Amino acid sequence: MDFATIIAGLTDALTPLNLLFVLAGVFVGQFVGAMPGIGPVMAMAIAIPFTFALNPLPAIGFLVGVNKGGLIGGAIPAILLNTPGTPDAAATAIDGYPLTKQGKPLKAMKMALYASVTGDTFSDIVLITVAAPLAILALQLGPVEIFALMVFAFSLISGLIGDSISRGAIATALGLLAATVGLDPEHSTPRFLFGMFQLYDGFPIASVAIGSLAVSEITLRVARMRGKMRPAVVIPKNQTKDQKSVSFAEYWACRFVLLRGSLIGTFIGAVPGMGSTAAAFMSYASTKQTAKDPSSFGKGDLRGIAATESANSSVAGADFIPLLTLGLPGSASAAIMIGAFLIQGIQPGPLLFEQQGQLVYGIFGAMIMANACNLLCGLFGLRLWSKLITAPESVVFSIALVLCVTGVYLATGGAFGVFVMILFAVIGVIMTVLRYPLVVFIIAFFLGPRFELSLGQTATILRGDVWNLANHPVAVVLFAMSIFSIYWLGIKKRRRKASD
Amino acid sequence: MTAERIYTAILVFLGLGFLFIALPQQVESVGYGRIVPATVPTIALWVIIIAGIVQFFTSKECIELHLADSFRVIAFVAILVVAVWLIEKFGFEYFAPVFALSIMLFMGERRWYWLLFAAFVMPLGIWFLVENVLNRVLP
Structure with a gap:
């Protein structure tokens, strides 16, 4: 591809019309991301019909904006209400919500914004410069390595989140069990339908995510509510600058955390099927693990927010690596994006760079501009969202519930999905009360189908003989790291409990 | 035990x-x-x-369950189930406001302006947006 094509493509992204659609997408994305129940994936799905009439670049630019804006918007309710707007933001709540309780919600939201934009820009630069070689590297991970990577992710996540390893293991197993409902991916035989044909496709993802993360939190807060109505979030007046903003020194202190999060997110985004939720939790886990003072995490540590937001946002750019170079969508948002490409008559794949280089670099330009719009829109929007969300709990929660019901109804196409949402809200309440880590359950549920598929492929490749693992050294290392992390984290937790 | x-x-x-x-x-x-x-x-x-x-x-954890909270959770979930059934049966535009109103009253909200806003303006606004602007079908 010649240099002139690259410049022409990047220049296309800067035309006022394209910029306007990117900005509109970012604004819509931040708004819907901030609303628990309607995430960027659903917003993108709803928006696709409206992009039919547009040219490819503004159409894709708009959807890119919705996706990127949604990742930042999702952090807002996670920080303010402990109710993640998107599953990706669940890890952000771990340190974001304690900061809100300490009267520093603006500081937490600004850190989330800066970390998101940093991670996103990092992954976009990686995408632009090393898209093709990185995708080839990611593709060299076969099913055995992907299965080992998932086992490692599960061991880290279940070991780090929650009170004990046994609780984390139970939550993981419950998530995997819930993911097995529906047709078995290998033999297409039904499992755990209990006479309900609607479960052939499994539990709807929207119902599970919104039910267990949003509705269960609302249910618990309503149940514990006593006496006078109060705002859902109390942002103290007369805050000092330190309490409401992130200084450059604080940002700079997180530079290695941001870099690690961006690297993890970019790598995981380039591996189809892993997703931004796993990236956020892996980044959080590794940051906590390497910190000198891990006990400060979960109590309002800015590094926790920086780790999760940089990782989950950097997945958005890296998602495009397998999408554009190989035509493989690696996530739900990338799957919607591939649909938008096909509607526009564009076939993503290796030939795209050759045949429509100008458009590809136009999209890259739109992605960079979306990051700038995200920063500007966020700095303005954070104040707006935090003002909107200072309404009384009764108003915020009743509207959020109506949106959850509407969103799940639209996403699943019927009331059955809404009843499933209520079922998972009850499961979420029980797990929270009994101190089982709910987020571990959700991650296991999301990764469950991929886990089972990888297990089946691994068993076939190894021909049922574990010794054949010797031919897969990367997988062996990952399995060894999984065992070691469970042992090490178990010992650490036991020592901490003994010292408490 | x-x-x-x-x-x-x-x-x-x-x-x-x-x-x-x-x-x-x-x-x-x-x-x-x-x-x-x-x-x-x-x-x-x-x-x-x-x-x-x-x-x-x-495990040496100590789990504390409050009976009053448990009853409120059961009542809240019952409201949710009945509301979703009514919305499915009779229509979103008729029962979403009732649903939002009942949730607010359950939570103890009594200020008329908030009740009016969250129980009528927002649900009907969502209904209008989804049905007429987005052209998606609600029950």
């Missing part, structure tokens, strides 16, 4: 019940392939049972 141990024991028995009663009835057995449909559910259930037993004997 502590409440923590009672709940863990219930979980272990549920796991055993699923493994030996529900799984054979609800998962078809297949005689071919490296893994069968029951492989992952079986692994997950054994993890639940073993981790549950470990937790039963080692």
Whole structure:
């Protein structure tokens, strides 16, 4: 591809019309991301019909904006209400919500914004410069390595989140069990339908995510509510600058955390099927693990927010690596994006760079501009969202519930999905009360189908003989790291409990 | 026996019940392939049972359950179920405002302006946006 094509493509992204659609997408994305129940994936799905009439670049630019804006918007309710707007933001709540309780919600939201934009820009630069070689590297991970990577992710996540390893293991197993409902991916035989044909496709993802993360939190807060109505979030007046903003020194202190999060997110985004939720939790886990003072995490540590937001946002750019170079969508948002490409008559794949280089670099330009719009829109929007969300709990929660019901109804196409949402809200309440880590359950549920598929492929490749693992050294290392992390984290937790 | 141990024991028995009663009835057995449909559910259930037993004997956590909170959760979920059924049966535009209103009253909100805003303006606004602007069908 010649240099002139690259410049022409990047220049296309800067035309006022394209910029306007990117900005509109970012604004819509931040708004819907901030609303628990309607995430960027659903917003993108709803928006696709409206992009039919547009040219490819503004159409894709708009959807890119919705996706990127949604990742930042999702952090807002996670920080303010402990109710993640998107599953990706669940890890952000771990340190974001304690900061809100300490009267520093603006500081937490600004850190989330800066970390998101940093991670996103990092992954976009990686995408632009090393898209093709990185995708080839990611593709060299076969099913055995992907299965080992998932086992490692599960061991880290279940070991780090929650009170004990046994609780984390139970939550993981419950998530995997819930993911097995529906047709078995290998033999297409039904499992755990209990006479309900609607479960052939499994539990709807929207119902599970919104039910267990949003509705269960609302249910618990309503149940514990006593006496006078109060705002859902109390942002103290007369805050000092330190309490409401992130200084450059604080940002700079997180530079290695941001870099690690961006690297993890970019790598995981380039591996189809892993997703931004796993990236956020892996980044959080590794940051906590390497910190000198891990006990400060979960109590309002800015590094926790920086780790999760940089990782989950950097997945958005890296998602495009397998999408554009190989035509493989690696996530739900990338799957919607591939649909938008096909509607526009564009076939993503290796030939795209050759045949429509100008458009590809136009999209890259739109992605960079979306990051700038995200920063500007966020700095303005954070104040707006935090003002909107200072309404009384009764108003915020009743509207959020109506949106959850509407969103799940639209996403699943019927009331059955809404009843499933209520079922998972009850499961979420029980797990929270009994101190089982709910987020571990959700991650296991999301990764469950991929886990089972990888297990089946691994068993076939190894021909049922574990010794054949010797031919897969990367997988062996990952399995060894999984065992070691469970042992090490178990010992650490036991020592901490003994010292408490 | 502590409440923590009672709940863990219930979980272990549920796991055993699923493994030996529900799984054979609800998962078809297949005689071919490296893994069968029951492989992952079986692994997950054994993890639940073993981790549950470990937790039963080692955990010293103290779980506190408040009866009043439990009743409020049950009442809240009942409102949700009935509201969704009514919305499905009679239409979103008629029962979403009733749903929002009942939730607000349940939470103790009595200020008329907030009740009016959240129970009527927002649900009808959502209905208008989804049905007329987005052209998506609500019940």
